[in-house]
Amino acid sequence: MSLPSRLVELVSALRGHGVAVGSSETVDAAAVAGVLGLADRERLRAGLAAALLRGEGQRPVFDAVFDVCFPLGVGSPELARDQDWDLDRLRDELVAALADDDGDAVGRLAGIAVEAFGRYGGGFSAYEALERVRPQTLVARVLAESGGGGGGFTDRLERDEVRRRVESFREAVRTEARRRTAEARGRQRVLEHAVAPSADRVDFLVANRKQLAELRRAVQPLARKLATRLAARRRRANRGHIDIRRTLRRSLSTGGVPIHLAHRRRSPARPEIVLVCDLSGSVAGFANFTMLLVQALRDQFSKIRVFGFIDTVDEITHLVHTGAANPDSLGARVHSEATLSTWDGHSDYGRAFRHFAAHHADAIGPRTSVLILGDARTNGADPELAVLRDLLAPARHAHWLNPERTALWSTGDSEADRYATVVPMHECRNTRQLTTLVGKLLPT
Amino acid sequence: MTESGFFASVDDVVDRLAARGYLASAAVATTVFLADRLGRPLLVEGPAGVGKTELARAVSAATGSRLVRLQCYEGVDEARALYEWNHAKQLLRITAGRDEGWEAARADIFTEEFLLARPLLTAITGDEPTVLLVDEVDKADVEVEGLLLEVLGDFQVTVPELGTIVAKRKPFTVLTSNATRDLSDALRRRCLFLHIDFPDAELEQRIVRTKVPGVDEALAASLVRVVGALRAMELRKAPSVAETVDWARTLLALGADTLDDDLVRQSLGVIVKHQDDVTRVRDRLNLSEAGR
Known part of the structure; x- marks a missing residue:
């Protein structure tokens, strides 16, 4: 396959994963390949990334696509061809390689693991290989092998470092499995299905722990961005x-x-924000994430009040403030210290809004922007549109962020479309949408 | 117009930057080489203190070219970035030539004599090789980006009264950004993109030992390991390379040759700058407990 068509394949795969690459960038990429040649793969990777990418968030997608389009080699790894590998031998060598922090050896062993234990159907499966090898169970052995280094200060870091090395082995196995599957089944399929979406496109509702950690990292700059934008608008005179x-x-x-x-x-006008979050189980991933954003924002906004509800509203501002040092446990603390539910832990929007109107209506004034976060699934109860309308009437702005796809609104027990007649409702499923929203929501 | 043509190969970039005390990773060296060879501006992003600005300085030192720096800040405008007419001098000139007609005066006061060149114009005029550093471009307002487009896309500046000034020699251009706001796609498209991340442990050890020659190998290795562990902790402000180097200097000044609990506890302020983070690090590294 010629270089131009390979580059085009790379570019179209990137586009398929939401990385906007223009044709001028494709031409640049070809120029890069022309200047660098194909001799050094890592240099080619760096060069193509420089020409094609526009942000660091796109890098994981690029790396995965690059590994499939410009594979490290062809066929099964050399060491696996002529020898038989049993599980014990592989695990022993893996322990040695991890203890020495020998990246090359770890990469080779990942290839062997996929070849020997990762066959699944007509292709290869990283899941299968990792289930057999179970590298996470080797941490203790690796620690014993590397001998603790003789009681120095840095010994206490050893365990975390070994964990990171194990994670890099798992990542190498995933890459290798994609490469082998691409050979067995064709690149196109792998490019379409086996590459994980970039962090800003992961749904809040379904994000796994690792992705949530990545989202968390995305929040900090987002808040800072919001603050600079705001400052710029204030100062323009x-x-x-x-x-x-x-x-x-x-x-x-x-x-x-x-x-x-x-x-x-x-x-400067001081924006005041009132945040009303559904904290029931169905939107927990979304709400926890939003709390992080709120926490990051509290430095920038002079007044921000946070209310949580399931079927009863309670103010949780003080919890968000004192939790600054440790965002991880915030969700748990909110649930243990605030009264959010008096019944059975199913969200009831109507009841919550009535309760809000009765106890906290003074929180919303003419300078307030109100953000409501939730999926508008009221479990069949009365949505109380009139109560919400009166509640939001004095506010300067009010917006509702819904973590569900627009297509799912008003299916089942969702009252999204009816609420949307009272307050502008926005789909906000991932960081990318949140970023655009943040830009739109700014008071001008 | 000639390309800058500073470097012969990627290895050449690594060697010559290293000779100036800048140890480049493979990705950095490759991208610098490409920017030089393709004549494209280089947009560098990354956390604070990983040597984004230093890269431009090192390139300028390694190639013996002059460095022209435009520091961006909120409110930087055409007059500070590109050029400005020297109004005072123009007024003087008009006052001095009282008897001449308007036509003659106008022809005279809009000449290069009355033009105050600011960094962008300075960089593209002149024959000597130039490195243009546009620092913290994300701090500037969106309008300034439009200004940069013409300069960076075609390496030319249009002064309405004078016409278009085209660069005789393309400057090697580096833009740095801390990503406080998204740069426009138009600007990004004209640049090669480079994200400099924290260096890997091996490279960081070499950096520490280059910058602080007195530190022995074992100490450098262990302090780089500690910094690596801190970066994995998701602190509010992760320690940067500059802070690692500072820490090495501090430890050297304290006369330490191995790390121990007391030493780390005392000097933690050098690498961790927020009280929340200090608490967190003490907790995770068992510093308080070990102090018994």
Whole structure:
């Protein structure tokens, strides 16, 4: 297969995974390949990434696609061809390689593991291979093997480091399984189905633990981004009253002619945010994630109040504040310290809104922006549209973020479309959508 | 117009940057080589303190070219980035030539004599090889990006009164960003993208030993391991390479040759800058418990 068609395959696979690559970038990629040649694979990888990618978040997708389109080799690994590998021998060698932190050996062993234990149907399965080899059970042996280093300070780091090496072995197995399957079944299928989506496109509701950790990392810059955007909007003052003193001061540099006008800076409006979150089990992943965003935001906004509900509303602002050091346990603490549910732990939006209107209505004033987070699944109870409408009437802005796909709204017990008549409802399934929303929600 | 043509190969980049004290990873060296060879600007992103700005300085030192730096900040505008007419001097000129007609005066005051070149214009005029560093481009307003497009896309500047000034020699351009906001796609498309992450342990050890020659190998290895562990902890501010180097200097000043609990506890402030993080690190590394 020629280089241009391989590059085109790479590019179209990237597009399929939501990385916007234009044709001019494809031409750049070809120029890169022309300059670097194909001799050094890692250099080619770095070069193509430089030409094709526009952000670090796209890197994992790129790496996976690159490994399939420009495979490390062909067929089964050399060591696996002429020898028989049993599980014990593989595990022994893996322990030695992990103890020495020998990356090359770990990579080779991943190849052998897939070849010897990863056959599944007509292709290869990383899951199958990892289930047989079970590298996570080797940590203790690796620690014993590397001998603890003689009681130095850094010994206590050993366990975490070994865990990271084990994780890199698992990743190598996944890459190898994709490569072998691509050979057996054709690249196209693997490119379409076996590459994990980038972190900003993972649904909040179905994110697994590792993805959630990645989302968590995405939150911090998002909050900072929001803050800088906000600051920029506040400070732009190129209309309005003229500031005589500063204009005259400036005119000195132009011989007393006031060429550059200075405008009086507007006093910044302080946004106040009230957040109302559904914390029931069905949206737990989403709500926990949003709490993280709130926590990151609390430095930027002078006033932010957070309310949680399942069928009863309780203010949880103080919990979010004191939890600054440790966001992990926030969800658990909220559930143990706040009264969110008086019945059976099923969300009841209507009841929660009534309760809010009765006890916390003063939280919403003319300067407040209200964000409601939830899937609008009321478990068949009365949605109380009128109560919500009155509640939100004084607010400056109100928005509802729904972690479900628009197509699922108003299916089953969801009242999303009816609520959408009272308050603008937005689909907000992943970080990407949240980012766009954050831009739109800013008070201008 | 000639390409910058500084480097012969990727290995050449590694060697010459290393000679200037910048140890480049394979990805960094490859991308620098490509930017040089393809004549494209280089957009560098990454956490604070991994040597984004330093890269531009090292390239300029390694190739013996002048460094022109544009530091972006909120509110930076055309007059600070590109060029400005020297109004005061123009006024003087008009006052001095009282008797001449308007036509003559106008023809005279809009010439290069009255043009104050700012970094972007400086970088593309002149014959000597140039490295243009646009630092923290994400701090600038969106409008400035539009300004950069012409300069970075075609390496030319249009001054309405003078016409278009085209670069005689393409500068080697580095833009750095801390990703506080998304740069526009138009700008990104004109650049090669490079994300510099924290270096791997082996490279970081070499960096520490280059920057702090007095540190012995075992100490460098163990402090790099500790920093690596801190980075894996999801702190509010992960320690950067600059902080690793600072820490090595501190330990050297304290006369330490191995790490122990007391030493780490005392000098933790050098690498961890938030109180929350300090608490967290003490907790995870069992520092308080070991102090019994």
